[in-house]
Amino acid sequence: MVRVVVLGTGYVASHLAVGLERIRKGLVKPYGVPLAKYDLPYRVEDVRVVATYDIDVAKIGKTLYDVAREVFGKEYPVPEELKGIKVREGIKLNSDKGLNIKARGLEEEIGLREAVERLADEWVELRPDVVINIISTEEAKAFNDVEALRKAIEGGSEGVSASHAYAYAAYLYAKKVGRGVAFVNAIPTPIANDPAVVKLFEDANSVVFGDDGATGATPLTADLLEHLAERNRLVEFIVQFNIGGNTDFLALTVPERNKMKEFTKSSIVKDILGYDAPHYIKPTGYLEPLGDKKFVAMHIEYLSFNGFRDSIFINARINDSPALAGMLVDLARLGKIALDRGVKGTLYEVNAFFMKKPGPADARNISKIVAFAGLMKWLGLRR
Numbered sequence: 001m002v003r004v005v006v007l008g009t010g011y012v013a014s015h016l017a018v019g020l021e022r023i024r025k026g027l028v029k030p031y032g033v034p035l036a037k038y039d040l041p042y043r044v045e046d047v048r049v050v051a052t053y054d055i056d057v058a059k060i061g062k063t064l065y066d067v068a069r070e071v072f073g074k075e076y077p078v079p080e081e082l083k084g085i086k087v088r089e090g091i092k093l094n095s096d097k098g099l100n101i102k103a104r105g106l107e108e109e110i111g112l113r114e115a116v117e118r119l120a121d122e123w124v125e126l127r128p129d130v131v132i133n134i135i136s137t138e139e140a141k142a143f144n145d146v147e148a149l150r151k152a153i154e155g156g157s158e159g160v161s162a163s164h165a166y167a168y169a170a171y172l173y174a175k176k177v178g179r180g181v182a183f184v185n186a187i188p189t190p191i192a193n194d195p196a197v198v199k200l201f202e203d204a205n206s207v208v209f210g211d212d213g214a215t216g217a218t219p220l221t222a223d224l225l226e227h228l229a230e231r232n233r234l235v236e237f238i239v240q241f242n243i244g245g246n247t248d249f250l251a252l253t254v255p256e257r258n259k260m261k262e263f264t265k266s267s268i269v270k271d272i273l274g275y276d277a278p279h280y281i282k283p284t285g286y287l288e289p290l291g292d293k294k295f296v297a298m299h300i301e302y303l304s305f306n307g308f309r310d311s312i313f314i315n316a317r318i319n320d321s322p323a324l325a326g327m328l329v330d331l332a333r334l335g336k337i338a339l340d341r342g343v344k345g346t347l348y349e350v351n352a353f354f355m356k357k358p359g360p361a362d363a364r365n366i367s368k369i370v371a372f373a374g375l376m377k378w379l380g381l382r383r
């Protein structure tokens, strides 16, 4: 079994938990789980969500069943098993800035140092193999230096993001139980890209995957750029729009948060092409009726043989949250496999395929097609 704690009880968390139960019951096939076709030491059915966390007062204390019913609507058959998973109180720090919720966090009552200790103790009880971070996108920076991170946590909250606090709690938990843990960071906060966090995890025989789950238009853009680069076509510009109607898009209307996304998305251009073609790649807006099914438009213009100019246009509607949830199923399994294999720190082969800004900090962003081949090689699998 792969025991999973989920941080952030929103759309993606609900899709993950509901999808896993429906797969277990044989109601749906595991499409959208990239490695479901291959033989891995842990099956998709082995992945179990044991607890989730949030800071929204309207969610804390409820069950995941209640939250999922809000997400999917009353008509949808949300599995009863989710009634057994309670939403626990997490660490807030500045992650509620600009969010339209009434929020509270453990650190407000007992201080940050105690709050990370308390989480680590809760996890000693819950025994997760993997902790998955899918809280709202937050403003954050890397610490780079372990002592600076430790000091910030010990001394209060100066400059600490909620994700860093959670990663630190995972590190403490691993130390307490003397067994490694995998931390999957699916949001833009630099965690696998923060040498301070990677070093901490090495010390605790643990592994961190990140940063920012690669779903929707960004991996598609990466693969198209690879296609053009391999044929030596000169990309003149790239525009990519994303308009969605879920709370994640609403959160991204806060400029600092949007900047975090822009940064993780834009690194693909120079890394894959080898030059920085002019581009506009960022979440562009919020329109409520679109709901979770976002609108994506893309236009790439390039020069071909003998100076001829071609254009690629893409229009798509993509269900946002299930795309990430399917990938998280594999990231949970890979987290446990990496620990079994004694991997410490971070693992580029996993990050390069699953993440928009793959760690470690100096790592290149490669196309997802190339990254998939690397991942298969690491796993010892053939297509």
Ligand SMILES: NC(=O)c1ccc[n+]([C@@H]2O[C@H](COP(=O)([O-])OP(=O)(O)OC[C@H]3O[C@@H](n4cnc5c(N)ncnc54)[C@H](O)[C@@H]3O)[C@@H](O)[C@H]2O)c1
Pocket (backbone or CB within 6 Å): 007, 008, 009, 010, 011, 012, 013, 053, 054, 055, 056, 059, 090, 091, 092, 093, 095, 096, 101, 134, 135, 136, 137, 138, 162, 186, 187, 188, 212, 213, 214, 215, 216, 246, 247, 248, 251, 320, 321, 322, 323, 324
């Ligand atoms: N395809 C995708 O949907 C996709 C792809 C890549 C990354 N992501 C990232 O995944 C995250 C989750 O997306 P979502 O659609 O589920 O968003 P959501 O808004 O539905 O859920 C986020 C939840 O996190 C909670 N939260 C905020 N700060 C918290 C904290 N400090 N501790 C615990 N909970 C906290 C919020 O209250 C909310 O319930 C976002 O950051 C998003 O950018 C999503």
